[in-house]
Amino acid sequence: MTLTELLRITVDMDGSDLHLATDTPPQVRVHGALQRLAGEPLTPADTKSLAYSVLTDAQKKRFEETSELDFSFGIKGLARFRCNVFNQRGATGAVYRLIPEKIRNFSELGLPPVIANLSDKDRKSTRLNSSHGYISY
Secondary structure: OOHHHHHHHHHHHOOOEEOOOOOOOOOEEEOEEEEOOHHHHHHHHHHHHHHOOOOOOHHHHHHHHHHHEEEEEEEEEOOOEEEEEEEEEEEEEEEEEEEOOOOOOOOOOOOHHHHHHHHOOOHHHHHEEOOOOEEEO
């Protein structure tokens, strides 16, 4: 399976992240929980091949020098992705975070109405926290 196919599955599952690691099948984070995809565990060669499939030569060189690489890329008609490629237990691993093309509104995110009301407040006095960090308004 190609990286593009795995990322398409991630989008179709309404996943937020695709995790690639050696000795486990690819995993998709859906609503905070990792779900293993059907198939064989990935080998070190599999994870490296998948991760390298979207890297430029300069990115490959930088990764080989530093053992970690952060970058982003897009797949036309699908989505953009923020990526972290790293060495884990002597093998290449990677996580691809979906950056949705459509920004969801409060209702689509399932947030309570009180959160929507926060946007009407003095922006200098509001801080929203999540597992991904925080935003101060």
